[in-house]
Amino acid sequence: MAAEPPAVPGNKAAADKPLRADARRNRDALAEVAAAVFTERGIDASLEEIARRAGVGIGTLYRHFPTREHLVEVVYRREVEGLCAAADELAQKYSSDVALEMWMQRFVDYIATKRGLSTSLRILITTNSTLFSDTSGRVSQALRQLVEAAVADGTIRGDVDASDVLHALSGIYSAPDTTEWRDRSRRLVSLLMDGLRFGAAKAG
Template identity: 45%
Template sequence: MSTRAARDASDEVTVEPRPGRPDPDRGPCGTAPDKPLRADAARNRARLLDAAIAAFTDHGVDVPLEDVAKAAGVGIGTLYRHFPTRCDLVLAAYSSQVDAVEQRSIDLSQQLPPEEALHEWMRGFVDFYAVKMGMVNLLRQMMQGNPETFERTRARLLASAERVLTPAMEAGLVRSDATPQELVRALGGICLAATTPDGQETSRAVVDLVYDGLRYGAPATAGSPVNSPSVAPA
């Protein structure tokens, strides 16, 4: 492996490679440090994740890691200290987006009426999937080697969907036969199918149609426009 030496832009520490240091584009995940971070290190990690999410969304998972470090305003050595391999960075970025989906379901359920919370959460899911699509090929490879991690991730997504779907169902605002599994599968399918440059806007428009479909036949919305049959002009 070629020698790597990078100067940390934030603390001016020169990082020399250790013998046996994993190649950032190879090696198993799970080698990133798992310990409490100082405030400055936590800020660097957060900036790296923000930069990685933007880069993976716009350019895919093969974007040069040096570009990610530069966008975060830190040296490449700082990136390697937090994320020794590319898949560590991808997994952390993906996990942070699952965290955001989960937190959004909590915030919306506390701030908005049930039907609005459900609708806004569904529309926000499009942003989560836009990030995932930039990582999808590597995520599939990682899933084969670490299925337990992705089972936990799926469980968190389903719990988030249930958190916003169940109150709307209990209030009679959406149909009672919908399930969190069906909702997540439908939203994922919508996002996967939107491959045009305006894919996110297209996805949101279709999400709005699915939301109207959830409301169709709901007890509390009987007689509303979404439940009224269309009448052709005479």
């Protein structure tokens, strides 16, 4: 994937201020729902719909996220953090090759959200936000640890480089945005995994 750019500065002071438990729940619910709605409808999705689906009023949304771009920034950070945390969680629960495959399937969901946010992400590139400098390299590092573990275990072939796998996955982002895009992308991940397993030390 192309290097992840250097978001609007956002209301960082407000974001850093400790929240009451109910306010934290509202904020988390808004971010979770926004990720789903932006993925479904794109960046022009109605903020009123996001608030309604999160079970709060539009005023609550604006108290947490003064601008659409601020909401986008929080959603994007949340998606990156979730994807990176999944690498450790999956590695602890599954064999190295299965953990890698499940993480790559999760990567499809991450890309789907990123596509939904694409317009605002391009706007954020031109601002002074630390969004992209904070998250740059974290996704590739998460993939690298999974690939290297699978190579070391012999569950994927030994000549695999994590950067090549990321390059292959990056093609998903530029694929035509059709109704079957996500299903097709998941099939491509399965095919990629078949290739990574072919010739592995523990194959068969």
